[in-house]
Amino acid sequence: MTTLNVRDGAGPVAGPATAAAGAWSGPVLTAIARTVVALGRALLIAVPVLLVSTFITFMLGGLTKQDPASLVLGDSGTPADVARMREVFGLDKPLLLRYLLWLWRALHGDLGSSWFTKIPVAQSIAQRLPVSLSVAVGALLIAVVLGGVFGILAAVRQGGWLDRTVTVITSVLGTVPGFITAIALITVFSLFVPVLPSGGWVPPSAGLLKWTSFLLLPTVSLSLDAAADVARQLRTGMAGTLHENYIVGAQVRGLPGWRIVLTHALRNGAGPAVAVLGMHVPRLIGGAVIVETVFALPGIGSLTKDAALGGDVPVVQGALLVTIGLVLISSVLVNVLLVKLRPAARREI
Amino acid sequence: MKTITGALRTRAGLTAAIVLAAVLLLTVIGPLLAPYNPLKYSAEILQPPSAAHWFGTDYLGRDVLSRVLAGGPRSVFTAFEAVGIGLVMGVVPGITSVYLGRVYEWITLRVMDGLIALPFLIFAIAVAALLGNAVQQAMLAVGILLAPLFYRITRAAALSHANAQYVTASQLFGASVWLVLRTHVWSKILPTLVVTTANATANGLLIVSSLTFLGVGVVPPEPTWGGIIASDLSYLSQAPYGPVFPALLIMATVGALNLLADAIRDTSGDYGRARILRKRGARRVNLA
Numbered sequence: 286m287t288t289l290n291v292r293d294g295a296g297p298v299a300g301p302a303t304a305a306a307g308a309w310s311g312p313v314l315t316a317i318a319r320t321v322v323a324l325g326r327a328l329l330i331a332v333p334v335l336l337v338s339t340f341i342t343f344m345l346g347g348l349t350k351q352d353p354a355s356l357v358l359g360d361s362g363t364p365a366d367v368a369r370m371r372e373v374f375g376l377d378k379p380l381l382l383r384y385l386l387w388l389w390r391a392l393h394g395d396l397g398s399s400w401f402t403k404i405p406v407a408q409s410i411a412q413r414l415p416v417s418l419s420v421a422v423g424a425l426l427i428a429v430v431l432g433g434v435f436g437i438l439a440a441v442r443q444g445g446w447l448d449r450t451v452t453v454i455t456s457v458l459g460t461v462p463g464f465i466t467a468i469a470l471i472t473v474f475s476l477f478v479p480v481l482p483s484g485g486w487v488p489p490s491a492g493l494l495k496w497t498s499f500l501l502l503p504t505v506s507l508s509l510d511a512a513a514d515v516a517r518q519l520r521t522g523m524a525g526t527l528h529e530n531y532i533v534g535a536q537v538r539g540l541p542g543w544r545i546v547l548t549h550a551l552r553n554g555a556g557p558a559v560a561v562l563g564m565h566v567p568r569l570i571g572g573a574v575i576v577e578t579v580f581a582l583p584g585i586g587s588l589t590k591d592a593a594l595g596g597d598v599p600v601v602q603g604a605l606l607v608t609i610g611l612v613l614i615s616s617v618l619v620n621v622l623l624v625k626l627r628p629a630a631r632r633e634i
Numbered sequence: 635m636k637t638i639t640g641a642l643r644t645r646a647g648l649t650a651a652i653v654l655a656a657v658l659l660l661t662v663i664g665p666l667l668a669p670y671n672p673l674k675y676s677a678e679i680l681q682p683p684s685a686a687h688w689f690g691t692d693y694l695g696r697d698v699l700s701r702v703l704a705g706g707p708r709s710v711f712t713a714f715e716a717v718g719i720g721l722v723m724g725v726v727p728g729i730t731s732v733y734l735g736r737v738y739e740w741i742t743l744r745v746m747d748g749l750i751a752l753p754f755l756i757f758a759i760a761v762a763a764l765l766g767n768a769v770q771q772a773m774l775a776v777g778i779l780l781a782p783l784f785y786r787i788t789r790a791a792a793l794s795h796a797n798a799q800y801v802t803a804s805q806l807f808g809a810s811v812w813l814v815l816r817t818h819v820w821s822k823i824l825p826t827l828v829v830t831t832a833n834a835t836a837n838g839l840l841i842v843s844s845l846t847f848l849g850v851g852v853v854p855p856e857p858t859w860g861g862i863i864a865s866d867l868s869y870l871s872q873a874p875y876g877p878v879f880p881a882l883l884i885m886a887t888v889g890a891l892n893l894l895a896d897a898i899r900d901t902s903g904d905y906g907r908a909r910i911l912r913k914r915g916a917r918r919v920n921l922a
Contacts, residue, residue: 571753
């Protein structure tokens with residue numbers, strides 16, 4: 286892929302590629318090519334990760350001592366019945382073959398069906414995905430906004446009362462388990478000042494205001510941990526950046542202060558915060574199980590939990606697979622974003 | 635050892651160590667101190683804190699203080715178990731990945747990446763539930779998921795020191811790989827490892843309390859810190875102070891671990907030593 290860049294600088298090279306490149310302006314093409322390369326690299330890394338993590342997930346089913354055939358048939362099944370049932374479930378084939386088959390079908394949207402209810406796993410996940418996604422995306426937005434604002438303010442006012450307050454609050458938030466945050470929010474906003482519902486879920490079609498009111502407490506309680514981490518990393522990153530020579534240079538050139546902070550310092554100091562945000566994404570998706578339980582939300586987390594406690598292996602595997610997929614997609618996006626922010630990060634992926 | 639004694643000389647480090655020692659002591663001898671039978675019901679349900687019941691009583695009239703004390707070992711030692719598993723499964727491949735060739739390195743890197751992609755809580759719940767609902771199994775899962783954390787930092791440290799010039803020099807003098815590991819690499823990794831272990835233990839405690847809160851890995855009447863919080867959840871409107879004491883205990887322990895980690899990080903390594911020297915009024919030393 287680097288050939289594109291080389292040709293840009295190397296002058297006329299014979300061939301159709303240069304002719305096509307000539308129609309575009311050089312910098313634009315280079316920028317597009319860079320993004321594509323970054324995306325390609327990130328995807329190349331994601332594929333083995335996907336294989337490893339899905340294999341571990343599939344092995345969960347292999348490790349369980351529960352046999353679906355005897356589970357479904359109960360005590361009344363004869364050995365012949367059990368053997369027939371095992372064939373129906375495909376349990377007579379070797380593990381590796383079953384894994385490849387499962388992955389192949391999963392990539393085509395078929396996750397099998399529940400051992401107990403016979404409902405297709407993909408269908409139950411599709412029902413619950415909007416709930417989990419809206420909570421996770423909402424929490425991500427709140428984390429970015431809260432963490433961003435307070436991180437930047439703390440970095441700009443280094444050593445001031447705001448900086449110290451932010452430091453104390455972020456340290457305390459890091460020690461609070463997610464369910465305690467959730468309980469505290471319910472106690473305050475549903476019991477003492479009953480303005481928000483303490484749990485449950487309505488679809489957005491029931492009215493945006495109502496949807497938001499049900500969504501607000503879960504998203505806030507899920508986001509606080511990530512927001513604290515983002516604020517802390519952003520403060521550290523930007524505090525260092527603000528002392529760099531090019532910041533002084535920008536001040537000498539007479540640029541307005543907010544522009545120096547928001548464009549020059551933020552771009553170079555945001556790397557650690559973005560990386561930390563990327564590490565929080567699995568927790569926002571997977572850790573939502575706590576929030577979903579406390580607020581009685583019908584999301585993927587509670588689906589996985591209930592299925593796991595009931596021993597419903599296909600549902601657990603399918604839900605984990607979808608979660609892993611979401612995590613990988615977001616980590617690819619974060620890596621591309623990091624490269625865009627700071628080209629030197631390409632070497633660190 | 636030097637890494638820890640240095641941290642104890644700072645005020646934050648000492649406070650954290652005292653809190654942790656108190657929690658550990660309570661965990662070890664706490665079950666013996668419990669004033670009531672932690673499983674015994676009584677008619678005095680949902681009592682506020684009083685002289686007879688310091689932490690109040692829960693919805694079945696059980697003494698919360700006794701339950702918190704009895705639940706200590708389950709809540710704290712399980713976290714240690716997970717961190718121990720993670721430490722071994724992360725540090726060993728982390729160091730060996732630098733020495734055992736590129737194929738091995740590539741495989742460990744990809745496996746660790748795969749582990750990072752697994753959603754922590756859900757995976758732990760799935761393992762605990764599918765392998766028979768027991769907290770030991772859950773800790774195996776949590777330990778495996780903590781491994782990448784240790785893998786990354788030991789690998790980074792081993793990588794940066796394995797190729798340092800003084801290591802090459804000692805190898806030229808005939809030092810074996812084992813000697814280099816033991817004397818040079820290990821002493822450089824140790825402070826980072828201690829910091830990460832403290833942070834991971836804090837994380838482990840949070841995860842254990844979350845799992846027990848969800849009712850995964852424990853059989854109901856048995857008290858755990860997370861489980862005590864969950865049991866009174868439906869009675870928040872009558873007794874909003876119910877979850878306060880176990881929650882404070884969890885937060886104090888986690889906070890102390892994080893504080894200790896920060897203190898160790900600040901006092902070990904070049905940066906920390908320079909800062910301490912400056913604080914004592916010594917001349918600034920150029921350690922670069």
